[in-house]
Amino acid sequence: MAVISKEDFISSVADALQYISYYHPKDFVDAMNAAYEREANPAAKDAIAQILINSRMSAEGHRPLCQDTGIVTCFVKIGMQVQWDSDQTVQEMVDEGVRRAYNDQSNPLRASIVADPAGARKNTRDNAPAVVHIDMVAGDQVEVFLAAKGGGSENKSKMVMLNPSDDIAAWVEKTLPTMGAGWCPPGVLGIGIGGTAEKAAVMAKESLMGHIDIHELKARGAETTEEKLRLEIFERANKLGIGAQGLGGLTTVLDVKINSAPTHAASKPVVMIPNCAATRHVHFTLDGTGAAQLPTPKLEDWPEVTWEVGDNVKRVDLNTITKEETTSWKAGDTLLLNGKILTGRDAAHKRIKDLLDSGEGLPEGVDFRGRFIYYVGPVDAVGDEVVGPAGPTTATRMDKFTDMMLEKTGLMGMIGKAERGPATVDSIANHKATYLMAVGGAAYLVAKAIKQARVVAFEELGMEAIYEFDVEDMPVTVAVDSTGSNVHQSGPAIWQAKIEELDAELSK
Template sequence: MTTIRQDDFIASIADALQYISYYHPPDFIRALAEAWRREEAAAARDAIAQILVNSRLCAEGHRPICQDTGIVVAFLKIGMEVRWDAELDLAGMINEGVRRAYTDPHNPLRASVVTDPDGARRNTGDNTPAVIHTELVSGDRVEVILAAKGGGSENKARFAVLNPGDDLVDWVLQQVPTMGAGWCPPGLLGIGIGGTPEKAMLLAKRSLMEPVDIQQLAARGPGNRAEALRLELYDKVNALGIGAQGLGGLTTVLDVKVLDYPTHAASKPVALIPNCAATRHIHFQLDGSGPAVLQPPSLADWPEIDWQPGAGSRRVDLDRLQREDVLDWRAGETLLLTGRLLTGRDAAHKRIVELLERGEPLPEGLDFRDRFIYYVGPVDPVDGEAVGPAGPTTATRMDKFTEPMLAKAGLLGMIGKAERGPEAIESIRRHRAVYLIATGGAAYLVSKAIRSARLLAFEDLGMEAVYEFEVVDMPVTVAVDASGESIHRTGPAEWRGRIGRIPVESRS
């Protein structure tokens, strides 16, 4: 009979969450490195290079891969012969591990979980509670899978109950383009088929915990319908040409995972959940001998990439920028930003726009006229950092605020990740403004360009407060130019056409 001690279990949860905050799974790194080597689209290849460089920096510096350090998801298989030497219940022990991991002073992780989700949405402050799935199995071990899933990818989940005769591949190929780039491709797609609605969603999430092995599967060939679906969807999703960060390119997904379960004769529930470029999960087992021992991966798993901003990048001095200067920037162009910019995301935008609509003044010192705003909620700094990992958040969520921010606040430009919707693009065009993107999944790399951070407004919002950053050579790409041209429209369209003329074996 195995006895699992409370302290060992809590320490294992905390250590594992710290571990996955800065170590990508090696199988993911190898697959991403291979995608980088074969990528032909310049913008997408540069984005993948930034993600890989960021990943290595995080592995070396033990700092988060992404500023969105995720909501914790735990899958547990508990042997029925296991006894517990514990005062807390299972959820209490897991949440204590989460609390310790996310408040670790050496590597604090961003608290993103809010309570009262349809009301006050108060941040719990320590990223608790976790989402827990438990299964009792035979044996005397506890098997644990932990994942930290970011909001950008979780928000793109899809579900439907298809008719038994409907084509699942057609459904997936209809859904993926509607997901945009907010889930930070290249990543993985998890597909759950069958059971009941909640079972299909759970299957899709659980499938993402498996190793990246699509190339091995292609080499040996499928052994069942689920494996055949994986191969078919891998080729057909990549043929959409969406590419890294939605910029257009050969690789949108590194793997497609499929799990299925028997279902009702009248039903075919299907779920799709993406995993982003900040893929974070770990598997370990407890046998009563102590806490889990987690071996660091070898730095040899990361490719040596001497990434530098493109030689043709335009240098921009934000402190001297005039409104007419942005008019000749073109979608797809790379910029290096130096100077001062403001930050703000969902909660701050809501407050700012409410003040503008009531005709009330903004907080003292907060002036958006002819300025740029960066959609970011950074990690807290440590050891002399100006700011912790500070990658962009999904800009689409700010679309409804774009018109008042441009028309009433006088904003000149925005920086985020992923595409903008039609109304936001029209507002950008009408006001002759611009929208730029930083690379999602390269948060620590981006933070290296931030030299100082000064709180300006809404301190109570925590990571969503408004700051003024001073940046030096912050790399960004023009995603929507002043004429309304969007790289997220032109890039994938171009590569969809190109991929159609490239043999499958040449692009996989």
């Protein structure tokens, strides 16, 4: 009979959360590298290259892969013969492990959890509590499956109650394009089928803990209903041409995972949850002999991918930028940004709106005239860092503020990740502004381009404060140009057509 001590459990959770903050699973790295090798769209290939370079940098530097270090989800499977040497519940022990990990001063992780979600939404400051699922199983061990799930991908979760005769693969094919690029493809789709609505959601999330093995499955052939469905969804999803970061390309989905359970005869609940480019999960077992020992990956497991400045890349001086220059940019152009930019995301935009509505005006030192705003909530700096990992957040969330910002503040343009909504694209065109896209999932790489950083307003908002960054050769893509031309619309459409042409050629 195993006796699991409180300290062994807590320290194992804390160590595991630090581990997954900077180590991608090897199967994910291998799958991304395979996607990189076969990608034919230069823009998508470039985005995957940045993600792979960022992954290796994070592994070397022990710093977060993504600035969104996630909400912690923990599946704990407790053997019926296990005894606990603890005065705390499993939930309390997991939460203590979260606090230790996220407040570790050698690698502090961003606290993103807010309490009172329908009201004040006050940050808990330690990323606790975690979401914990507990199962009692046979045996005398404790198995822990731990993940840190970013908000950008979690927000794209989809749920439907299908009729028993409805086609699940067709629903996925129809639904995936509506998710946009905020989940940072390419990634893994987790699908739960059956049970009840909440059971399907839990199964979908747990399926994401599995090993990426779709190509091995394809090689040996499907045997079960779930395996056949995995292959069908995988093929149909990748034929959509959405591609890396939604830019269009051959790989949208790296794998499809499915868990199912018996359900009511009148029901077919289906939940789809995507994992993003910051796929972070780990599994360990405790048997009473001590804390979990996680293997240290070898750096040679990462491919030697480089990112080089091409002849068509334009260097931009943001300190002297003019409207004439920005209106010359075309959707799809690659830029290297140099100079000063301001930051701001959800909470800062809400504050700005309230101040402008009240007639009070912007805070002292905040002037958006002729400038760009970067949608980001960075990780705290350590050592000699100017700022911690600082990748883009989903720009779509700021859509409802965009017209106000362009109309009332003199803002010239925006930098974020993923697509903008139709009304926002119209507003960008009407104001002759521009929207630039940085690669989601390359936060540590982006941070290396930031040479100075200071808080200029709303310091009490923590990572949601307004910063001024001084950047050097920060890579971005013109996603929406001043005419309203939009790569997140044109890219997938072009590549879906190209994939159809390729399939037609191969079938002859």
